[in-house]
Amino acid sequence: MGIIEVLERQPLKRFHFILLTLSSLVYGLTAMNVMLIGLLLPAIRAEWGLSPTEAGYLLSFGYLGMFLGAISSGIVADRIGRKYTMVIMILVGSVFTGLCGLAWDFWSMSIFRVIAGVGLGGTLPLPGVYMSEYPPARYRGRFVGIVETAWVWGVLLGIVLARIIMPHIGWKSVFAISYLPLLLIPAIVYYAPESVRFLEKEGRIEKIRRILARYGLVEEAEKIVIEPKKEEKAPLRLLFSGVYLRRTVVLWVLWAVLVYTYHGIFLWLPDVYVRLFGYEVVKSLEWVLIVTFAQVPGYYSAAMIIDRLGRKFVLATYLAVAGLGCLLLASTIRLDLILLYSVVISFFNLGAWTGLYTYTPELYPTKLRGTGSGAAASVGRIAGILAPSVTGYLFEIGGGSITPAFLVFALAHFAAAAVTGILGEETKGRTLEEISR
DSSP states (O other), X not given: OOHHHHHHTOOOOHHHHHHHHHHHHHHXXXXXXXXXXXXXXXXXXXXXXXXXXXXXXXHHHHHHHHHHHHHHHHHHHHHHOHHHHHHHHHHHHHHHHHHGGGOOSHHHHHHHHHXXXXXXXXXTXXXXXXXXXXXXXXXXXXXXXXXXXXXXXXXXXXXXXXXXXXXXXXXXXXXXXXXXXXXXXXXXXXXXXXXXXXXXXXXXXXXXXXXXXXXXXXXXXXXXXXXXXXXXXXXGGGGGSTHHHHHHHHHHHHHHHHXXXXXXXXXXXXXXXXXXXXXXXXXXXXXXXXXXXXXXXXXXXXXXXXXXXXXXXXXHHHHHXXXXXXXXXXXXXXXXXXXXXXXXXXXXXXXXXHHHHHHHHHTSOHHHHHHHHHHHHHXXXXXXXXXXHHHHHHHHHTTTOSHHHHHHHHHHHHHHXXXXXXXXXXXXXOOHHHHHX
C-alpha cells in the first residue's frame, strides 16, 4: 500500500486542523509583511519627497526579491523538504522587513526590500504546497482555500497596527511588527512534520512510519506495509513537456495577472485615496480597511464552493467579475461609486486567489510540485516587479486620473478568465496522483 492510499482513507483529525492553523498563521503574517510597505508608503513619500514613479520603484524592489525567493524556494523545497525551507524563508523575510525601519534613504530601503523579498516570496508558495499534501482529496480544496484566506487577516492586522502605531511614533517603528512571524518558527520545528509525499519520493519509509504514529494518523503504523516509490529528481524542463505544458501556461498567466492586479491595485490604494481626495494618511488607511474587509467574504465564499463547483468555475467567474469592477471604477469620479467598485474588486480578486492557491499545487506531481509552484509564483513576482512602477507611471501620464491604470487591470482580469476557461483542467475530487497521470 502506498502512503497516498493510507492518507486518503483517513477522516479529518486534530492533526489536520493544527496543521491548518500553523499554515494559516505563516501565510497570514507573511501577507502582513508583504503589504506593510504599501500601508506606510504615503508617509514614506511625504518624508523623503518621492515622486509616484520613485515610490513605484521602491515597491518593485521588493518584488524583485520575491521573484528570486519564489523560484529558489520551490527548487530547495523539492530537495531538502518543505518544512525547513519554510523556516529559512520566514527568518529571512521577517528580519529584513524589520530592518526597513532602520533605512535612512531610498537606496538603503531598496536593499533591505530586495533581501526581505527573497524570504517573503520564498515563504508564500509553501503553506499551500504543504497543506495540499496531507488532507484527503475530498477536503483538499477547502483546506488550501482556508489557508489562502489567512492573507486578508494578515493584511487587516497590518492596517490596524499601522493605524494605531504610526500616528504616535512614526512609520519607521511600525516595521517592528514584521518580527511577529519569528514566533512561529519554534512551533513549526517542534510540531509540523515533513511532507510524507516528499519523504516517500525520497524512499524514507521509516520516517513516514514515525510521522503516522506520532500524529495518530493511523493505528498500528508499524504494521502497515508501505511500498517505497522513490523518484528521480525532476528537471525544470519537465514543466514545458507533455501534459504539463498547458498547465504551466495556465498557471503562469493566472499568477502574472493576479499578482499584477492585486499588488498594482492594493499597494497603491492608500496613496490613491491620499492624492485623489486629499485625505490624510490615517483617513486613507480607514478607507483601505473598509475595502480590505470585503476580501473576507470573497475568500470564504470561494473556499466554500470550490470543492463543489470546481476550480475552473471559481477562477473564471471571480476573475471576470473583478475585471468588470475595474472597468466600472475606471469610468467614474464619484466618491461613493469609487468605494463601491473598490469593494467589488476586493471581493472577487481575492476570491480568485483562493482558487489559484488551491489549483497551483494540484497540477504537478510530487517530484515537481515545489518547483512548479515556485516557478509559477516567480512569474507572478515578475509581474509584481512591474505592477507598482507601471501603475505609478499610468497615474502620471493620466494626469492623476485612475482611468488608464484601471482599464489595464480590467483587461488583465478578462484575459486570465478566458485562458482559464479555455485551457484550464478541472481537478476537483481527484487525488494528486490521479491529476498527475
